[in-house]
Amino acid sequence: xxxxxxxxxxxxxxxxxxxxxxxxxxxxxxxxxxxxxxxxxxxxxxxxxxxxxxxxxxxxxxxxxxxxxxxxxxxxxxxxxxxxxxxxxxxxxxxxxxxxxxxxxxxxxxxxxxxxxxxxxxxxxxxxxxxxxxxxxxxxxxxxxxxxxxxxxxxxxxxxxxxxxxxxxxxxxxxxxxxxxxxxxxxxxxxxxxxxxxxxxxxxxxxxxxxxxxxxxxxxxxxxxxxxxxxxxxxxxxxxxxxxxxxxxxxxxxxxxxxxxxxxxxxxxxxxxxxxxxxxxxxxxxxxxxxxxxxxxxxxxxxxxxxxxxxxxxxxxxxxxxxxxxxxxxxxxxxxxxxxxxxxxxxxxxxxxxxxxxxxxxxxxxxxxxxxxxxxxxxxxxxxxxxxxxxxxx
Numbered sequence: 001x002x003x004x005x006x007x008x009x010x011x012x013x014x015x016x017x018x019x020x021x022x023x024x025x026x027x028x029x030x031x032x033x034x035x036x037x038x039x040x041x042x043x044x045x046x047x048x049x050x051x052x053x054x055x056x057x058x059x060x061x062x063x064x065x066x067x068x069x070x071x072x073x074x075x076x077x078x079x080x081x082x083x084x085x086x087x088x089x090x091x092x093x094x095x096x097x098x099x100x101x102x103x104x105x106x107x108x109x110x111x112x113x114x115x116x117x118x119x120x121x122x123x124x125x126x127x128x129x130x131x132x133x134x135x136x137x138x139x140x141x142x143x144x145x146x147x148x149x150x151x152x153x154x155x156x157x158x159x160x161x162x163x164x165x166x167x168x169x170x171x172x173x174x175x176x177x178x179x180x181x182x183x184x185x186x187x188x189x190x191x192x193x194x195x196x197x198x199x200x201x202x203x204x205x206x207x208x209x210x211x212x213x214x215x216x217x218x219x220x221x222x223x224x225x226x227x228x229x230x231x232x233x234x235x236x237x238x239x240x241x242x243x244x245x246x247x248x249x250x251x252x253x254x255x256x257x258x259x260x261x262x263x264x265x266x267x268x269x270x271x272x273x274x275x276x277x278x279x280x281x282x283x284x285x286x287x288x289x290x291x292x293x294x295x296x297x298x299x300x301x302x303x304x305x306x307x308x309x310x311x312x313x314x315x316x317x318x319x320x321x322x323x324x325x326x327x328x329x330x331x332x333x334x335x336x337x338x339x340x341x342x343x344x345x346x347x348x349x350x351x352x353x354x355x356x357x358x359x360x361x362x363x364x365x366x367x368x369x370x371x372x373x374x375x376x377x378x379x380x381x382x383x384x385x386x387x388x389x390x391x392x393x394x
Contacts, residue, residue: 006122007031009050011041011067012083013059017106021054024111025118038062042070049075052101052122054114057084057091065094072099077128079121083108101125137234144227166226168196170365174204175276177391180365181208184337184374184384191218192335192385193225197233199245199273207271208387210288210335212309218383221258221265228257247271247284248318251310254286255318258311266311270333274325274389281331282322286310290351292333293358296326300359302351303331330363330390337382341374364388 008030012018015036022032033048035041038055039062045053053071057064064082071080079101084092092103101121108114171180181194191211198204209225211218232253251269258265270292272283287309291302303323308316334354344350362371365388369375374384 006052007033007048007050008118009033009035009041009045009048009053009055011035011038011053011059011064012056013037014056017056017108021108021111021114025115028115030118038064038067042067045071046074050078051125052079052081052118054081054083054118056106057082057095065091065098068095068098068100077125079125081117081121134234137231166223167194172196174198174274175202177204177274177276177389179206179387179389181385181387182365182369182374184377184380191222192337192383193222194385194387195226195229197229199233202277203245203273203275205245205247205271205273206387206389207269208288208333208335208385209271210268210337210383210385212266218265221263221267224258224261224263225254225267228254245273246320247273247282248320251284251286251307251318252316255310255313255316259314266309268309268336279325279327280322281325282320284318284320286318288333289336290334290339290347290354292331293355294329294331295358295363296329298326300355302355325391328391330358330388332358332363332368333387333389335383335385337380337384338372338386340381341377341384342372363390 008025010018010021010025010032011034012021013036018034018036022034026032033044033050035044038059041053041055042062044050053067055064055067064084068080068082071078076099080099082092082095082100082103083106084095084103085106095103101124102117104114104117167183171178179196183192183194185192191213193209193211194207196204196206207229209222211221211225229250232250250271254267254269258267267286268288269286270283270288271286272281274281283303283305285305285307287307288305291304294301294303305319305321307318310316332354338354339347339350342350342353344353357368357371360371362368365386368386368388
């Protein structure tokens with residue numbers, strides 16, 4: 001929390017001392033409220049809810065200790081710094097026991113020391129508030145996960161509805177870009193999963209994940225993935241969108257999370273962040289295959305990359321790659337289930353066939369479904385998912 005955004009309440013019955021403190025702190029950029037006794041200070045605090053209280057311990061009508069108790073009843077997280085004479089250290093000890101953040105001894109010879117103590121107390125309170133929000137969001141995510149897993153265990157039909165509710169709306173448009181997808185489960189529940197979401201006012205993220213195996217056990221992991229992504233996104237937004245989201249960091253986070261669960265499942269993932277101002281894609285591979293296909297007016301190519309599957313190795317590392325996006329393009333990502341239903345014999349022939357289908361104009365999920373005859377397949381040996389990102393601007 002910066003000085004310019006912080007409101008302080010200074011309470012001291014000594015007008016000369018109070019005025020010197022107020023003048024210094026205002027010059028340092030703080031907004032200052034003030035009071036000359038504890039009763040008035042409590043009224044100001046209740047009405048204005050300052051970010052920090054700086055209070056003399058020895059005052060008439062209501063002393064600093066009584067005021068500290070009252071303030072902590074109203075707002076236990078508000079930092080409270082006490083100012084005390086050198087001869088009343090017993091009161092300082094009691095104030096710290098009651099929850100005071102810090103103490104300053106009179107006379108205050110160096111006001112820079114006071115300013116430092118205030119900034120330190122504000123930073124600590126800010127960090128505590130962020131940690132509390134993070135814990136609350138994590139607890140909500142864990143509770144949501146438990147409820148979803150309970151539903152999946154209880155009833156596969158209800159579990160399928162849970163999975164469908166977790167999937168994003170399709171198509172999804174964001175500042176000239178569009179995403180859509182199709183998922184074909186081999187059983188009633190799918191181990192393939194896709195998601196996309198705004199990250200900031202000019203960027204969005206997406207991923208396609210393929211959990212090892214299929215059926216209910218793999219579907220459990222898709223719920224876990226959704227909640228881990230949700231937790232990360234909430235953490236990022238709680239930090240006021242500071243810094244750049246790196247797909248490699250997300251995959252590292254997922255890797256550690258899956259290893260911690262001990263479920264014995266791993267996931268192949270391709271995910272990225274699109275910056276709509278710079279028209280760039282930053283992506284990372286987590287053992288994903290087949291390679292995504294980027295099609296533009298000039299060419300259709302595979303986007304190759306490397307990276308271990310998520311959830312297998314403690315020391316797995318992941319790499320960010322940034323590319324410029326053409327004005328008119330599509331990026332198609334398949335899960336490996338698509339390879340099981342193509343008639344070609346070798347992987348190279350299957351890749352070439354997918355390249356040709358997309359280069360011939362099948363650049364939406366619906367068009368690909370039709371061109372690859374996926375709507376005619378009633379049973380598949382593995383889950384199939386496809387995700388298409390395209391630039392829809394003319």
